[in-house]
Amino acid sequence: MLAPVRHLALSAIGRDRPGIVADISGVLLEHSANVEDSQMTILRGHFAMMLVLAVPDDADRDLLASDLDAAAQRLGLEALSLRDVGDLTELGPDPSHMVTVYGVDHPGIVHAAAIALAERDVDITDLNTRLLEEEGDSLYVLMMEVALPDGLEPDDLRRTLAGVGESEGVEVTLRELEQDAL
Amino acid sequence: MPVRPVLRYPHPALKQPARALAEGEDPTPATDDLLDTMRSHQGCVGLAAPQIDAPVRIVVVDASCHPKARDANNGLLVLVNPVVVSSEGAEVAREGCLSIPHLTANVRRATHIEVEARGTSLRSEGFEARCLLHEIDHLDGLLFLDRVDSLATDVFRRKRSSGK
Numbered sequence: 257m258l259a260p261v262r263h264l265a266l267s268a269i270g271r272d273r274p275g276i277v278a279d280i281s282g283v284l285l286e287h288s289a290n291v292e293d294s295q296m297t298i299l300r301g302h303f304a305m306m307l308v309l310a311v312p313d314d315a316d317r318d319l320l321a322s323d324l325d326a327a328a329q330r331l332g333l334e335a336l337s338l339r340d341v342g343d344l345t346e347l348g349p350d351p352s353h354m355v356t357v358y359g360v361d362h363p364g365i366v367h368a369a370a371i372a373l374a375e376r377d378v379d380i381t382d383l384n385t386r387l388l389e390e391e392g393d394s395l396y397v398l399m400m401e402v403a404l405p406d407g408l409e410p411d412d413l414r415r416t417l418a419g420v421g422e423s424e425g426v427e428v429t430l431r432e433l434e435q436d437a438l
Numbered sequence: 439m440p441v442r443p444v445l446r447y448p449h450p451a452l453k454q455p456a457r458a459l460a461e462g463e464d465p466t467p468a469t470d471d472l473l474d475t476m477r478s479h480q481g482c483v484g485l486a487a488p489q490i491d492a493p494v495r496i497v498v499v500d501a502s503c504h505p506k507a508r509d510a511n512n513g514l515l516v517l518v519n520p521v522v523v524s525s526e527g528a529e530v531a532r533e534g535c536l537s538i539p540h541l542t543a544n545v546r547r548a549t550h551i552e553v554e555a556r557g558t559s560l561r562s563e564g565f566e567a568r569c570l571l572h573e574i575d576h577l578d579g580l581l582f583l584d585r586v587d588s589l590a591t592d593v594f595r596r597k598r599s600s601g602k
Contacts, residue, residue, distance in 0.1 A: 399589035
């Protein structure tokens with residue numbers, strides 16, 4: 257029988273340098289914390305990490321937290337947070353479509369797209385943005401994977417998103433995700 | 439027959455569908471400028487009329503000098519009102535575009551296509567087919583960013599050999 261576990265959410269951000277993952281994962285291993293789902297990447301020079309951990313029920317959560325804080329100090333991280341999260345049996349919906357938005361950078365692009373999706377009950381399952389500045393040009397790109405609710409026709413959503421494109425002066429496309437089975 | 443500036447996004451002309459040439463309408467002026475402009479950019483293997491601010495359905499492609507197309511190409515192609523009439527296969531590969539000069543991206547395209555255009559029809563495959571599909575997209579106001587699957591894994595800042 258598997259030992260009972262509970263789940264913690266760890267997130268951290270700091271100036272990128274070699275060794276951040278090595279140090280943090282070392283602390284986690286000492287505490288028998290299993291890294292389940294995680295995502296880590298560089299955002300404009302800052303290394304950002306989000307992890308959902310499974311720790312044994314009898315783990316010393318406070319000691320884990322203080323060991324992680326010590327690691328954050330060593331690594332010069334700007335922020336680190338460890339929180340209890342409940343166990344979820346539902347792992348979230350599967351994305352069915354991809355929304356691509358791009359245009360000249362200005363505040364409000366993400367919100368305009370997100371509120372249009374929320375109003376149609378569309379779930380954003382993955383989101384990335386990138387600001388690309390070069391020789392005075394600023395191109396902002398937003399890409400989202402989304403799950404459409406039952407009954408929402410892609411063409412309906414396409415019309416809604418076209419309105420966002422018009423009001424924000426950006427290009428918006430909605431495409432079905434390729435789901436090739438090989 | 440001048441070399442014309444290549445429009446860059448966000449120039450609105452790049453997002454407009456281009457109009458078909460009427461029967462008998464002479465494509466020469468735009469075609470000559472397209473060829474001159476394509477040849478003035480080192481490594482450029484294709485260009486579409488909207489990129490030089492000519493809103494008509496003309497593309498030029500010449501993949502014959504490109505190492506990826508040496509064994510499979512149709513030489514210099516000047517296509518008026520091109521239409522992709524069939525496509526097969528799928529492959530993801532890296533593309534760049536003079537109209538989005540600072541990015542490259544992995545784009546999924548068909549590997550074998552048939553294209554019909556004024557006075558000609560042809561089959562193309564591999565790298566040349568990719569070029570044709572990319573250029574024909576321009577005629578519909580589509581840029582490669584409209585076809586990318588993932589910003590995190592498929593879009594890249596173009597490496598610069600010199601400059602800053």
